[in-house]
Each structure stands twice: as C-alpha cells, then as structure tokens.
Amino acid sequence: MAAEEVCTTQKAAELLGISVSSVQQLVEAGVIEAWKTKGGHRRIPLAAVQAYKSAPQAGTQAAQAASPQRRNDTVQVLVVEDNPMQRALYQRQFAMWGLPIAARFCENGYQALIEISRLHPHVLLADIVMEGMDGYEMIKTIFGYPELAGMNIAILSGLSPGELEERGGVPPGVVFFGKPVNFDELRGYMRACCAQQARPPA
Structure with missing residues (x-):
C-alpha cells in the first residue's frame, strides 16, 4: 500500500475530529482497520478512516x-x-x-x-x-x-x-x-x- 494511502493515528484523529486515544480505542475494538510497522508504529488506511467517517450514525x-x-x-x-x-x-x-x-x-x-x-x-x-x-x-x-x-x-x-x-x-x-x-x-x-x-x- 502506497504511503499516501495510509496515515498515522494522529492524522486519523485530525481527520475524524476526535482524540488520539479515541482512535486507538476504535482500532483496538476492530472498528477501524489498522496494523503496526516493524518499529511498532500504528498505520491506518485512509480508506478505513473515510469509511468510518461516512458510516451511518x-x-x-x-x-x-x-x-x-x-x-x-x-x-x-x-x-x-x-x-x-x-x-x-x-x-x-x-x-x-x-x-x-x-x-x-x-x-x-x-x-x-x-x-x-x-x-x-x-x-x-x-x-x-x-x-x-x-x-x-x-x-x-x-x-x-x-x-x-x-x-x-x-x-x-x-x-x-x-x-x-x-x-x-x-x-x-x-x-x-x-x-x-x-x-x-x-x-x-x-x-x-x-x-x-x-x-x-x-
């Protein structure tokens, strides 16, 4: 996946207008897809962020x-x-x-x-x-x-x-x-x- 297609937890929080800890909770609950790099940094597909943002409330x-x-x-x-x-x-x-x-x-x-x-x-x-x-x-x-x-x-x-x-x-x-x-x-x-x-x- 290209670098421009993923984002950090911080960036996801900015895009969604919520806190970083809230994004982490969503990831841990399996609501938003994510994975960790070899260095332990979480990466989130921008498509997953947009899907969460546009999902029905x-x-x-x-x-x-x-x-x-x-x-x-x-x-x-x-x-x-x-x-x-x-x-x-x-x-x-x-x-x-x-x-x-x-x-x-x-x-x-x-x-x-x-x-x-x-x-x-x-x-x-x-x-x-x-x-x-x-x-x-x-x-x-x-x-x-x-x-x-x-x-x-x-x-x-x-x-x-x-x-x-x-x-x-x-x-x-x-x-x-x-x-x-x-x-x-x-x-x-x-x-x-x-x-x-x-x-x-x-």
Whole structure:
C-alpha cells in the first residue's frame, strides 16, 4: 500500500475530529482497520478512516427502534452509556454483527427509564457509573415493575470486582461484562437474546 494511502493515528484523529486515544480505542475494538510497522508504529488506511467517517450514525437504528410498528423478529436494545465514544463503539459493532436488533442510546438512568416505559425493550445494556441516577439505581427501579421481568439486563462497567461488591455486587439475573468490553462475548450474549426472542411463546 502506497504511503499516501495510509496515515498515522494522529492524522486519523485530525481527520475524524476526535482524540488520539479515541482512535486507538476504535482500532483496538476492530472498528477501524489498522496494523503496526516493524518499529511498532500504528498505520491506518485512509480508506478505513473515510469509511468510518461516512458510516451511518446511531440515528438510523434509533429511528427504527422508535417506530410504532415493532417487528416480532427485531430485538429492541437500549444502551445506557454516558461516554459518546463508547456509544459509537457499540453502534458500529452492532452494525457489523448483522443481528436483527434495533438499538437506542441514552446518556443516563433518567432518560433510560423514560425510554423503557415507552418502548419496553427486550435487552438493556447499562453502564454503572453515570451522572445523576447511576446504573444500580436504574436497575433497582426496573426490578420494581413485574411487567419488565422478561427484560434481559447486562451491566458493562470498568469497575473492579471489589468496587462492584461495595455497590452491592451484580444483581441476580443480571449479566456482567467488564470494560474494555470483549465484543466477541457481547456478540454471543446478543445472539442468545435474539434466539430467545425468536422462539415462539410456550
């Protein structure tokens, strides 16, 4: 590949208007293609940068999820995450998996509770540490509504096991994924949720 067809992490960050660390996160998550030279310097194809820049954003799936006509074969997913970079990572992973999911994104627990009452999503992926209502308080509130008992809930957090225990541990029936998220594991979980939704009711 010619030198003019690749760029550094710094240049990719400038082209995308994001930080170098954000570009590194996208590369490590496999969202943007890259490789390392023998000297250990990361190189990114300009085509990969442009593809990321022009890819559809979360609004497309958000609009699908907000549609009043819920398709029976579509799994409604609500992601509660206050970090915009992390939301972008989830969005692009979902797009690559090809699963029948429609995702909406919220920045905090208050927004999430409003969306849950309106949409009754099948899957909730929630961060814990957020401004205002944190993930634990949000999940505790959800547990107070029997009509939401069938929702699949997963916590995605960078908290250590000890910090989680200090907050009460992982609630019964809730799945935990540590950050940085292993997207292969998360994809397996989402595939299981899709398979569960596809099964006819007993």
